[in-house]
Amino acid sequence: MRFRIVSSKKGKVCSLPCEACYQPHISKIVTSILQGKPVSFVLPAFPGKSPNPSKVLGTLPDMAERYSLVFLNDLCKSIEKIYPPGAHILICSDGRVFSDIIGMKDADITAYQREIDAIITRLDLTNLSTFNLDQLYTGQDFDCMRQELLDVFGQPIALLKEKVRRGANEYASREDREANRMYSGITKFLFEDALFPGQLKSRNEIQKDAKVRAYGVIQRSNAWSNLIAGQFPEHVRLSIHPQTCGDLKLGIRLSAESRITPWHGVALDIGGAITLVKRHEAEKLAAQLINDENGRPDYYKL
Numbered sequence: 116m117r118f119r120i121v122s123s124k125k126g127k128v129c130s131l132p133c134e135a136c137y138q139p140h141i142s143k144i145v146t147s148i149l150q151g152k153p154v155s156f157v158l159p160a161f162p163g164k165s166p167n168p169s170k171v172l173g174t175l176p177d178m179a180e181r182y183s184l185v186f187l188n189d190l191c192k193s194i195e196k197i198y199p200p201g202a203h204i205l206i207c208s209d210g211r212v213f214s215d216i217i218g219m220k221d222a223d224i225t226a227y228q229r230e231i232d233a234i235i236t237r238l239d240l241t242n243l244s245t246f247n248l249d250q251l252y253t254g255q256d257f258d259c260m261r262q263e264l265l266d267v268f269g270q271p272i273a274l275l276k277e278k279v280r281r282g283a284n285e286y287a288s289r290e291d292r293e294a295n296r297m298y299s300g301i302t303k304f305l306f307e308d309a310l311f312p313g314q315l316k317s318r319n320e321i322q323k324d325a326k327v328r329a330y331g332v333i334q335r336s337n338a339w340s341n342l343i344a345g346q347f348p349e350h351v352r353l354s355i356h357p358q359t360c361g362d363l364k365l366g367i368r369l370s371a372e373s374r375i376t377p378w379h380g381v382a383l384d385i386g387g388a389i390t391l392v393k394r395h396e397a398e399k400l401a402a403q404l405i406n407d408e409n410g411r412p413d414y415y416k417l
């Protein structure tokens with residue numbers, strides 16, 4: 116709960132302890148404890164780097180991802196101090212699920228996923244593991260995988276649009292409000308990602324385009340959520356997005372210092388302390404770009 120992120124939009128943030136916030140998760144945690152098993156969490160995250168070069172250093176994971184993965188693993192280790200069987204986070208990389216809508220190449224997603232697994236092994240992050248769409252379907256036809264996901268777990272876009280519209284009303288159901296919040300969040304990300312140097316479209320066109328694509332992303336993302344809920348019913352569901360009081364998901368930070376996700380930013384080392392910022396912000400500070408042992412840009416140092 117120390118690292119949870121709550122949505123402060125339209126209203127007050129509850130203070131802890133809060134029964135409503137614990138309620139959706141506590142029975143899963145108690146079940147694990149009664150069985151003497153690690154508490155398991157599931158987190159859809161680490162899709163692949165943003166296609167906007169003014170935010171990130173490239174297509175592969177770098178120091179930003181390593182920093183976040185270590186943060187998550189440390190979080191599990193700190194639970195171990197209170198409860199010896201500890202905790203485990205299953206990272207469900209969702210890049211393959213909506214890469215074609217976001218403008219990411221499938222080859223880049225594959226390379227990104229592989230490198231995340233390599234980091235987990237290399238840094239001995241034993242409290243983390245990964246799951247992705249590729250593990251469920253055989254073959255290399257990613258469009259078929261996505262279509263199959265939608266066929267089994269998807270909802271029509273018209274239904275989503277209706278929910279988002281209803282969710283703008285503060286008296287709407289939790290589900291509709293959540294749909295509306297997700298829509299604004301994803302539209303903002305898509306808009307930002309399209310504001311790269313050399314973009315020829317006007318801001319107005321980009322905004323229009325982002326709104327259309329956001330529905331596609333939500334449709335895929337919801338289908339992925341449904342699949343995960345079915346595959347891992349005993350896992351506590353984490354989310355990288357802020358949640359409101361009593362939500363079925365628990366919003367969580369991916370670093371102690373920053374609200375930026377590693378795939379939308381770069382790591383900045385300020386006198387030994389790491390924080391995540393957007394690439395153009397690090398460049399504005401005239402921070403020095405540091406390469407890794409393979410000569411690949413890795414992080415900025417101030």
Ligand SMILES: [Zn+2]
Nearest residue numbers: 129133136360
């Ligand atoms: Zn609450």
